[in-house]
């Protein structure tokens with residue numbers, strides 16, 4: 378990918394074909410693009426339409442999107458991770474990295490995070506994402522999910538969901554927001570859609586455990602590595 382010097386930001390390189398899904402205000406995509414100096418290798422997507430992004434995040438998302446496009450990024454809206462492998466503009470493409478930061482099924486439709494029905498809804502979203510991402514990664518590609526690891530989020534059982542979709546955990550690494558300058562993580566739905574949520578090591582409000590954030594790096598299980 379590209380002839381220039383390879384540039385890295387954490388796990389991501391300007392030589393990788395990168396697909397980002399479930400973006401909020403597109404600041405994570407933009408952080409990668411700025412680090413690379415070009416985003417010709419990046420496809421950044423949201424479930425929300427451009428109009429909804431403007432309503433939810435004000436001009437911030439649109440400004441980020443314009444800068445991304447200026448750097449050569451492919452930006453797409455209305456991309457549902459549950460069916461994205463059949464999307465007309467994605468179905469023929471393969472990616473080296475597919476990234477979903479902080480998947481969440483939404484605050485509008487669900488009860489408390491501890492409810493088993495809520496957890497099932499989140500798991501349905503992650504399962505749908507993994508099933509589709511598995512079909513869209515290139516040889517030696519990886520699927521990345523960032524997530525909270527404390528209860529009740531640990532009950533999503535991301536590793537088990539991945540195995541069900543023939544993806545195995547390569548490693549879990551701590552996720553630090555400050556590694557991605559400009560990234561402002563968003564709640565992404567509900568009345569506080571545009572609010573951020575704490576992404577620093579902190580004491581969990583619920584049970585005094587340490588709150589941590591983890592990046593799951595998943596790799597396809599094939600007949601060669603089982």
Ligand SMILES: C[S@@+](CC[C@H](N)C(=O)[O-])C[C@H]1O[C@@H](n2cnc3c(N)ncnc32)[C@H](O)[C@@H]1O
Pocket residue numbers: 398399400401402405423424425456457458459477478479480481482483502561562563564565566
């Ligand atoms: C907690 S927010 C995280 C937003 C963003 N990734 C970030 O880190 O700031 C969860 C995101 O998941 C997205 N999402 C929920 N269901 C989705 C689906 N079926 N397909 C694509 N994105 C989805 C929402 O639109 C929202 O942007």
